[in-house]
Amino acid sequence: MATTKVAIIASNGGLFDAYKVFNLATAAAASDAEVGIFFTFEGLNLIHKESHKNLPLPEGKEHFASGFKQANAPSIEELLTIAQELDVKMLACQMTMDVLKLEKDQFIDGIEVAGAASFIEYAKDASMTLTF
Amino acid sequence: MNITANEVLDAKGLSCPMPIVKTKKAISNLKAGEVIEVQATDQGSTADIKAWSESTGHQYIGTVEDGDVLKHYIRVASEAEKKDEIKHETVIDVTELRAKVDGKEAISILDVREPAEFAFGHIPGATNIPLGELQTSIDELNKQDELYVICRTGSRSDLAAQKLTEQGFKHVINVVPGMTEWEGPLNHDN
Incomplete structure (x- = not known):
């Protein structure tokens, strides 16, 4: 069976964004797809050591916090661990890190720092590219 | 219906994508030909388990509803069978x-x-x-x-x-x- 290759761009840093990115990434990886995520601008929050544990809900949507609990949705920390266990490749955008003065050690272990060209190289033969 | 499975996976109470993530993990410990029963309460899991089987080449056998619990049966395919x-x-x-x-x-x-x-x-x-x-x-x-x-x-x-x-x-x-x-x-x- 030909391998499905999924390329994801995560460019927003809220809790909703994190669920969209990590639900699809882990579902794809669990279905034997090769998955790579490029985290850029606010998307870097999703893999920041501290920030990913406490991502904000959109303004005025704070009441959805209880909905996540009721649906027994896994936490972002859990989804991140699963994504790493399933070998999801995570790339942090070098240029954003330079602009925001962030260092690699401020991010979770196991990520790679890469430029736009690296992601383009990865995504050029992807079966699908998803942007969040 | 009385169905024997080699492995029973409890994914009750879990929301998407956890049932398939857990199924993926559980199936890696099973041999070709063995059958896994995945118990879930997520209503979307029937469609998801079917689609997951399609993607991975394993065989979705069927689903039995037991009260609120959906019991999905999947048979692990061998490499030769996929060919x-x-x-x-x-x-x-x-x-x-x-x-x-x-x-x-x-x-x-x-x-x-x-x-x-x-x-x-x-x-x-x-x-x-x-x-x-x-x-x-x-x-x-x-x-x-x-x-x-x-x-x-x-x-x-x-x-x-x-x-x-x-x-x-x-x-x-x-x-x-x-x-x-x-x-x-x-x-x-x-």
Whole structure:
């Protein structure tokens, strides 16, 4: 069976964004797809050591916090661990890190720092590219 | 319906994508041919488990509702099965087999799928011996019989037909493609 290759761009840093990115990434990886995520601008929050544990809900949507609990949705920390266990490749955008003065050690272990060209190289033969 | 699974996975109370993530993990410890029962309460899991099976090449057998719990049955496929090489020479189309069954011809049908698949629907009168147990149960069969061997898509029954011919069975016919195209009467185990 030909391998499905999924390329994801995560460019927003809220809790909703994190669920969209990590639900699809882990579902794809669990279905034997090769998955790579490029985290850029606010998307870097999703893999920041501290920030990913406490991502904000959109303004005025704070009441959805209880909905996540009721649906027994896994936490972002859990989804991140699963994504790493399933070998999801995570790339942090070098240029954003330079602009925001962030260092690699401020991010979770196991990520790679890469430029736009690296992601383009990865995504050029992807079966699908998803942007969040 | 009483279905035996090699492994039961409890994914109750978990939301998407956890049922398939857990299934993926659990299945990596199982051997080809084994059946896993995935228990979930996520209503979307039926469609997801089906789609997941499609993507990974494993076989979605069916779902049983037990109160609020959905029990999904999946059979672990082998690499050889995904390749689909048919080698046994004597074959019959499933529609021709249907004509024999409808015409009440006295024929022997051997269904080599797993008991869980058999339970979800089989041709009336068929004998069930899963491919993996064929060697040890071969004495239950008559070597002189005209034996129609069937599975889901024709690949396991092909392997079974070859094995039976090697063991001296004279009239072994592989039914192609198999139960996926069977439109005749079905018996279910209760």
